[in-house]
Amino acid sequence: MKTTRIYGIMAEFDSASDLVAAARKTHEAGYRKIDAYSPFPVEELAEAIGFHTNRVARVTLIGGIAGGLTGYLMQYWMNAVNYPVVIGGKPPHSWPAFIPITFEMTILFGGISAVLGMLALNGLPMPYHPVFNVPRFAMATKDRFFLIVFSTDPQYSPTSTRQFLESLGPRSISEVLS
Amino acid sequence: MDDVELASGRAPVIEPGYTFGSVTDKISSIVLTRPTSNGWFVGFGLAFLITMMLLFALGYLFLKGIGIWGNNIPVGWAFDITNFVWWIGIGHAGTLISAILLLLRQSWRNSINRFAEAMTLFAVACAGLFPLVHTGRPWLAYWLVPYPNTMQYWPQFRSPLVWDVFAVSTYFTISLMFWFVGLIPDLATLRDRSENRWAQMIYGMLAMGWRGSARHWHRYETMYLLLAGLATPLVLSVHTVVSFDFAIGIVPGWHTTIFPPYFVAGAIYSGFAMVLMLAIPIRKLYGLEDFITDRHLQNSAKVMLATGWIVAYGYGIEAFMGWYSGNRYDSFLLWNRLHGPYAFFYWMLLFCNIGIPQVLWIRKLRTSTVGLFLISLVILVGMWLERFVIIVISLHRDFLTSSWGMYYPTRWDWMTFLGTIGMFLAAMFLFVRILPMISIFEMRTLLPEAEVKPE
Numbered sequence: 204m205k206t207t208r209i210y211g212i213m214a215e216f217d218s219a220s221d222l223v224a225a226a227r228k229t230h231e232a233g234y235r236k237i238d239a240y241s242p243f244p245v246e247e248l249a250e251a252i253g254f255h256t257n258r259v260a261r262v263t264l265i266g267g268i269a270g271g272l273t274g275y276l277m278q279y280w281m282n283a284v285n286y287p288v289v290i291g292g293k294p295p296h297s298w299p300a301f302i303p304i305t306f307e308m309t310i311l312f313g314g315i316s317a318v319l320g321m322l323a324l325n326g327l328p329m330p331y332h333p334v335f336n337v338p339r340f341a342m343a344t345k346d347r348f349f350l351i352v353f354s355t356d357p358q359y360s361p362t363s364t365r366q367f368l369e370s371l372g373p374r375s376i377s378e379v380l381s
Numbered sequence: 382m383d384d385v386e387l388a389s390g391r392a393p394v395i396e397p398g399y400t401f402g403s404v405t406d407k408i409s410s411i412v413l414t415r416p417t418s419n420g421w422f423v424g425f426g427l428a429f430l431i432t433m434m435l436l437f438a439l440g441y442l443f444l445k446g447i448g449i450w451g452n453n454i455p456v457g458w459a460f461d462i463t464n465f466v467w468w469i470g471i472g473h474a475g476t477l478i479s480a481i482l483l484l485l486r487q488s489w490r491n492s493i494n495r496f497a498e499a500m501t502l503f504a505v506a507c508a509g510l511f512p513l514v515h516t517g518r519p520w521l522a523y524w525l526v527p528y529p530n531t532m533q534y535w536p537q538f539r540s541p542l543v544w545d546v547f548a549v550s551t552y553f554t555i556s557l558m559f560w561f562v563g564l565i566p567d568l569a570t571l572r573d574r575s576e577n578r579w580a581q582m583i584y585g586m587l588a589m590g591w592r593g594s595a596r597h598w599h600r601y602e603t604m605y606l607l608l609a610g611l612a613t614p615l616v617l618s619v620h621t622v623v624s625f626d627f628a629i630g631i632v633p634g635w636h637t638t639i640f641p642p643y644f645v646a647g648a649i650y651s652g653f654a655m656v657l658m659l660a661i662p663i664r665k666l667y668g669l670e671d672f673i674t675d676r677h678l679q680n681s682a683k684v685m686l687a688t689g690w691i692v693a694y695g696y697g698i699e700a701f702m703g704w705y706s707g708n709r710y711d712s713f714l715l716w717n718r719l720h721g722p723y724a725f726f727y728w729m730l731l732f733c734n735i736g737i738p739q740v741l742w743i744r745k746l747r748t749s750t751v752g753l754f755l756i757s758l759v760i761l762v763g764m765w766l767e768r769f770v771i772i773v774i775s776l777h778r779d780f781l782t783s784s785w786g787m788y789y790p791t792r793w794d795w796m797t798f799l800g801t802i803g804m805f806l807a808a809m810f811l812f813v814r815i816l817p818m819i820s821i822f823e824m825r826t827l828l829p830e831a832e833v834k835p836e
Contacts, residue, residue, distance in 0.1 A: 218830060220833045238596065240593045242566075242570070243598075243831060244601065248595040249598065249599035259600045259603040259607065263604075282535065282539070286533070303618070304547045307615075310551055310555065310612075310618075314554070318608065321562070321601060327590055332590055341574075344573045344592075346400065346402040
């Protein structure tokens with residue numbers, strides 16, 4: 204009968220406070236492959252599921268530095284090396300005039316890296332995801348809060364995990380099929 | 382709400398009594414369920430017709446060349462560059478509201494940032510059109526971009542006009558990304574709330590599978606803050622670079638160091654005026670007074686008053702330097718502004734940008750929607766006149782009397798200028814109809830229930 208695999212067990216909560224408390228308890232109980240969903244950013248939530256740092260800032264820094272170097276070296280090479288032209292009696296390598304574009308390219312590459320870095324690290328775009336199989340999950344973008352324990356967690360068991368989640372006082376519990 | 386509440390700044394940025402659900406329903410229903418009103422069709426239709434007029438004017442321009450405009454030597458820059466600077470200045474308010482006010486933790490921005498950002502995009506699009514068509518051969522505009530070519534040469538990077546290409550295109554790209562990533566969580570809301578299969582698919586594809594995971598939010602918040610941090614110096618740099626187009630030149634009235642700060646302040650001044658001109662009718666027509674409250678209008682009015690005075694200081698310094706420099710061309714420029722053939726526009730500029738806005742000192746007017754709307758209109762006219770005065774009055778009488786001349790706009794000048802206003806409004810009409818004009822997820826964070834109670 205069972206042809207589909209269980210992706211995880213999902214519990215639904217009414218408020219951000221309940222979700223954060225539940226996520227904390229789940230993490231304390233030793234579950235590690237968990238995730239929480241909220242309709243707006245909740246600062247404490249990432250902490251509660253044990254997600255402390257992300258690499259977006261690093262990606263942005265690298266992108267910004269690359270942009271600044273590209274901008275400056277591009278101008279230097281084009282106007283001072285490859286095709287030097289004397290304009291207004293200025294030297295070919297008139298660095299003060301190269302600053303505005305160096306600045307703009309730093310911002311441009313930094314900004315693009317921040318956005319693409321965030322999307323890539325988040326694995327987006329991903330139009331299909333097993334959590335969308337739960338009909339009630341449509342409320343996750345409105346006013347409900349969800350916690351999931353993935354079936355890949357070493358502590359996961361269809362019965363005891365379900366019992367554990369029920370002990371957290373959720374509004375509902377659903378199995379997520381993959 | 383009473384005056385004391387307003388004055389102390391404690392007036393709510395969102396009226397009490399809302400929940401996550403009702404905020405979501407109220408904003409998303411405008412897009413998803415509310416029937417499109419006849420007024421929308423009439424307004425969009427008119428804006429669309431004016432856009433068609435723009436296309437007609439541009440079509441004829443491409444056929445005949447820029448001789449159909451009134452510009453001619455000595456006034457080689459006229460309506461086109463005036464309109465360019467005016468539009469790009471208007472575009473500054475969006476990024477200011479989204480980025481700078483975010484970094485300053487001004488949470489009242491959450492209900493006006495979305496449509497201010499949309500306004501920025503459309504204004505920058507209108508702005509970008511003008512230098513493009515002013516090149517005369519817009520099909521060769523890609524020559525401005527450094528790319529390996531058979532002519533074996535490169536752009537000349539000591540020219541502020543090339544800086545402008547980089548500044549404006551960077552600004553447009555960053556504004557577009559800022560607006561779009563801000564929309565992603567709301568697009569996911571629309572995807573989940575929509576009943577229509579097509580709408581679900583389109584919003585779904587645009588939302589890219591956003592599901593509100595805590596890990597995603599964590600990276601998202603980092604990214605949003607970084608992008609705001611990058612956009613803040615960017616927005617200040619863009620109008621600085623635009624002002625370099627003038628300040629690097631040696632024309633009297635242009636070659637001055639006051640230009641960058643005074644251009645940036647003027648940009649924010651006109652940008653907030655445009656935000657108010659859009660916010661006041663929109664909040665009335667869509668019943669959003671609970672989200673865009675009197676506090677927003679009051680704060681915007683205060684920003685206009687402050688930036689208006691910076692602009693006034695700029696005018697003062699320009700006049701002072703005309704006298705103090707002892708340079709006969711600069712002092713002639715001052716005389717020419719006050720008494721020359723275009724003197725009427727200079728006086729009108731002082732009246733619109735310094736005179737009239739002083740009524741904003743009166744608290745009653747800062748919260749009167751009609752009053753604010755009219756003052757904003759006056760400021761937008763004044764800021765347009767400022768660019769006209771800077772460009773045309775400086776150019777039409779420069780160093781040699783033998784090369785003096787006059788500039789008169791032709792019907793094509795007017796059609797192109799008014800046409801971009803139509804294009805801007807048509808885009809705004811489409812925006813409020815198909816995308817959430819207020820950031821839903823950021824409004825949710827303003828509700829008291831969003832706070833996590835310590836255990």
